[in-house]
Amino acid sequence: MRLPVRPAFAVLATASALLMTGCASDASESNAGDDDVIRFATLPLTDDPNAAAPVEAIAELLEAETGYQVEITDVPNYSAVIEAIRAGHEDIGIMSGFPSALAVNTGEVESLVAWPGSDDPVSTCLVLDDSPLQSLEDITPDTTIAFADPASSSGYFMPVHMLHEAGLTMDEDFESLISGGHDRSFLALQNGQADVACTATFFQGLAGKGDPMFPFEEGETRSLGESIAMPVSTSVLANPEMSEEKRQALLEALPRVFSEKNKDRLGPYGEGMASGIQPIVEPADEVFQPFVDIAAIADVDISDLG
Numbered sequence: 001m002r003l004p005v006r007p008a009f010a011v012l013a014t015a016s017a018l019l020m021t022g023c024a025s026d027a028s029e030s031n032a033g034d035d036d037v038i039r040f041a042t043l044p045l046t047d048d049p050n051a052a053a054p055v056e057a058i059a060e061l062l063e064a065e066t067g068y069q070v071e072i073t074d075v076p077n078y079s080a081v082i083e084a085i086r087a088g089h090e091d092i093g094i095m096s097g098f099p100s101a102l103a104v105n106t107g108e109v110e111s112l113v114a115w116p117g118s119d120d121p122v123s124t125c126l127v128l129d130d131s132p133l134q135s136l137e138d139i140t141p142d143t144t145i146a147f148a149d150p151a152s153s154s155g156y157f158m159p160v161h162m163l164h165e166a167g168l169t170m171d172e173d174f175e176s177l178i179s180g181g182h183d184r185s186f187l188a189l190q191n192g193q194a195d196v197a198c199t200a201t202f203f204q205g206l207a208g209k210g211d212p213m214f215p216f217e218e219g220e221t222r223s224l225g226e227s228i229a230m231p232v233s234t235s236v237l238a239n240p241e242m243s244e245e246k247r248q249a250l251l252e253a254l255p256r257v258f259s260e261k262n263k264d265r266l267g268p269y270g271e272g273m274a275s276g277i278q279p280i281v282e283p284a285d286e287v288f289q290p291f292v293d294i295a296a297i298a299d300v301d302i303s304d305l306g
Contacts, residue, residue, distance in 0.1 A: 035243075036069065038068045038071070039071050040055070040072050040091065040092055041084045041085060041089075041093040043078070055072055055269075059072055065252075065257055066252075067249070068246065077149050078095065079150075081095065085237055086106060088241055091239055092112070094234060094236055096152065096153035096154060096230075097153045097232040097288070098152070098153040098291050100232065100234075101292060103237050109238070109239065110237070110240045111235045111287075112236045112254060113236045113251070113255060113279045113280065113282075114236075115235070115258070116280065117233040120201070120229060122153065122154050122158045122230045123155070123158040123159045123200060124224075125162070125223065125225055126196065126198075126199065126204070126221045126224070127197075127222060129219060133224060136162075136224050137166070138224075139174050140173075140174070141172070141175070143196060144174070144194045144195050145163075145197075145198060146179045146188045146194035148180070148185050149180065152182075154199060155185065155198065155199055157295060159227055162227040182200065182203065183212065183213050186213075201226060204223070231291070232283075232291070234258075236254050238250065251282065255281065258279070
């Protein structure tokens, strides 16, 4: 039976700062890696308490495939997930490409399984339909652009790269607003706190469906532009200090859990697994190198984090 969701440890309140300064806890001091529980760090996908949580489905599927109990911990942001795994408080977490590259680059977190990206654009920058902005060229220093999280692939790195390629530099050619989540970026756009919201392309497909993650009807928003594709869409990160038995159970179970047959149950997490593309089990660090290169083009250096 799945263990209940528990709140984040107090140490996670400073996780982002710890990650950026390279301060890591000794994973050997934690018991997270060597018991019969899989500890799974997740990000809250929405503030709506009535919204279905795909992490619940993931936990159930993992339990069925591994025979382990699964304990979920909600943490506030991508950096906190990475630090929780890195410090040994959690066993695994699901990340998109850029935060996975950031984590793997520390040398203290490994990727168990990674899914190659499709050839489709990853990110888009949306405006309200009645916005005077018609293209990226219309953005001015007075324009406020909302981004989800500084460690988000679709909500930060890829759109920053797209804007950079259009000749736009953050905080010089436009004002930036870090909202704290994709749904919060949409609220900022809806409430007039932001002129543009940069996010994952798949959110537009939620228009008119009453999904709390995307509070717009069809035709209420439009895109100013789309990013390039991403070499890795999603990765399951892990603490390398976990027991070998647990690690092997996860290596066998994860490709079965994150499969086409479970896509509907996985919700937004399932969107990161392109149809027909086989996952890479125990990917080499080189798989994530393109993210370092893309980040460098956008003047975002992730190569020395950790």
